[in-house]
Amino acid sequence: MSQNSNTPHNKNQTTFTLDGKTIPFSEGQTIIQAAMAAGEYIPHLCFNPEFKPHGSCKICTVTANGRQTASCTQQPQVDMMVESDTKQINDERRALLQMLFVEGNHFCPSCEKSGDCQLQATAYELDMMSPHFDHFSPNRPLDASHGEYLLDFNRCILCSLCARASSDVDGKNVFSLAGRGIKTHLIVNSKSGKLADTDFTGDDKAAHVCPVGVIIKKRVGFAVPIGKRSFDEHPISATPHPIVKGAI
Amino acid sequence: MNMSTKPKLRIATATLAGCFGCHMSFLDIDERLFDLMELVEFDRSPLTDIKTCGPCDIGLIEGGLCNAENVHVLREFRANCKILVAVGACAINGGLPAQRNHLSLSMILEEVYHAQHGLVDGFIPNDPELPLPLDQVHPIHEVVKVDYFIPGCPPSGDAIWKVLTDLIAGREPELGHGLVHYD
Ligand code: SF4
Ligand code: SF4
Ligand code: FES
Numbered sequence: 001m002s003q004n005s006n007t008p009h010n011k012n013q014t015t016f017t018l019d020g021k022t023i024p025f026s027e028g029q030t031i032i033q034a035a036m037a038a039g040e041y042i043p044h045l046c047f048n049p050e051f052k053p054h055g056s057c058k059i060c061t062v063t064a065n066g067r068q069t070a071s072c073t074q075q076p077q078v079d080m081m082v083e084s085d086t087k088q089i090n091d092e093r094r095a096l097l098q099m100l101f102v103e104g105n106h107f108c109p110s111c112e113k114s115g116d117c118q119l120q121a122t123a124y125e126l127d128m129m130s131p132h133f134d135h136f137s138p139n140r141p142l143d144a145s146h147g148e149y150l151l152d153f154n155r156c157i158l159c160s161l162c163a164r165a166s167s168d169v170d171g172k173n174v175f176s177l178a179g180r181g182i183k184t185h186l187i188v189n190s191k192s193g194k195l196a197d198t199d200f201t202g203d204d205k206a207a208h209v210c211p212v213g214v215i216i217k218k219r220v221g222f223a224v225p226i227g228k229r230s231f232d233e234h235p236i237s238a239t240p241h242p243i244v245k246g247a248i
Numbered sequence: 249m250n251m252s253t254k255p256k257l258r259i260a261t262a263t264l265a266g267c268f269g270c271h272m273s274f275l276d277i278d279e280r281l282f283d284l285m286e287l288v289e290f291d292r293s294p295l296t297d298i299k300t301c302g303p304c305d306i307g308l309i310e311g312g313l314c315n316a317e318n319v320h321v322l323r324e325f326r327a328n329c330k331i332l333v334a335v336g337a338c339a340i341n342g343g344l345p346a347q348r349n350h351l352s353l354s355m356i357l358e359e360v361y362h363a364q365h366g367l368v369d370g371f372i373p374n375d376p377e378l379p380l381p382l383d384q385v386h387p388i389h390e391v392v393k394v395d396y397f398i399p400g401c402p403p404s405g406d407a408i409w410k411v412l413t414d415l416i417a418g419r420e421p422e423l424g425h426g427l428v429h430y431d
Binding site: 134 | 396401430
């Protein structure tokens with residue numbers, strides 16, 4: 001291990017390599033945080049730089065010194081050799097994405113989020129040409145009870161960002177993940193189970209963190225036409241995370 | 249090589265449970281159709297009105313599977329086409345027709361032919377010539393092996409052109425940013 005790692009005034013010089021590039025990191029940063037700060041893209045879905053990592057989707061998997069690990073939870077070590085953009089890892093990421101697509105009902109042509117959706121954009125990035133697996137076609141009724149927001153559970157990828165935002169930022173606990181394994185699903189914490197019977201509002205952080213098209217503001221769905229949206233302009237790998245972009 | 253002596257590739261196309269939008273988009277390659285006709289000839293297709301598919305190099309399938317006849321046509325294409333391509337959202341994930349998949353078929357038929365206002369004497373069509381509907385709409389890869397996919401609703405004429413010209417030239421088709429769209 002190099003001397004730098006333990007010398008505080010030099011700590012900005014601790015580095016690891018990501019696909020051969022030297023990436024600086026500071027204590028406490030995870031691999032994906034250091035990579036993002038250096039302008040490098042590692043595919044991810046349940047990670048959002050504003051929140052504690054959840055480590056559940058595994059799209060951010062890399063190999064660190066030859067061992068597979070989630071880059072949103074793993075902290076780098078000095079001179080660690082991290083590989084992300086390899087055929088093997090991208091093949092595995094694509095298979096994970098395909099499973100997410102067939103487990104829900106993703107009809108992009110009629111989805112308000114199309115073109116701004118991280119699941120879709122990540123699938124474009126990883127050349128996902130088909131869902132490959134057999135579709136589950138689950139039955140997940142919508143919740144249109146709230147005046148301003150619609151919930152379309154068909155598109156939920158169980159990233160828990162809405163639940164984390166609601167409890168950690170809004171102090172409300174409107175959303176939770178319930179059930180286990182394949183039965184895991186998103187629930188709304190009210191007696192009726194309906195969004196209208198919670199204190200959820202459009203000012204909540206939880207209203208703005210869903211990476212896919214579940215939590216949808218009503219009456220503005222197609223204000224920006226399909227074809228003119230963020231990931232139509234640039235691939236997700238070239239689109240800084242909105243929060244990272246704001247912070248720079 | 250002298251192009252005139254090179255045998256033309258044979259292409260077949262079909263619409264299953266689709267809206268013909270992908271075929272319309274295919275026609276959006278506009279004057280490039282003339283270039284294409286130098287290289288290929290059409291077998292079964294709505295463009296030729298040939299009713300059965302013979303041996304072909306490339307088969308393009310628009311639409312998913314919503315009835316028994318769709319499955320029959322798809323199998324005929326798979327048996328005859330060296331390369332089978334799924335064109336558009338419905339062929340790839342069932343698309344709009346598959347939005348009925350969480351409802352029971354009997355409930356849907358009941359709603360459409362009996363329950364709706366003004367259908368007092370309505371009856372569910374039962375002519376033996378009508379293909380039987382499937383209980384769910386399936387994308388084509390759930391029934392036969394599919395070699396390539398062109399996503400989009402519909403895929404742009406440029407995307408279809410890119411894949412066709414790649415295939416005709418013997419290249420591995422590649423779309424890339426701007427041509428890959430699920431919407
Ligand atoms: S949530 Fe994303 S992937 Fe799912 S239907 Fe909407 S745009 Fe497509
Ligand atoms: S609703 Fe959206 S933010 Fe919440 S768990 Fe599902 S995908 Fe994640
Ligand atoms: S982004 Fe790391 S596990 Fe989901």
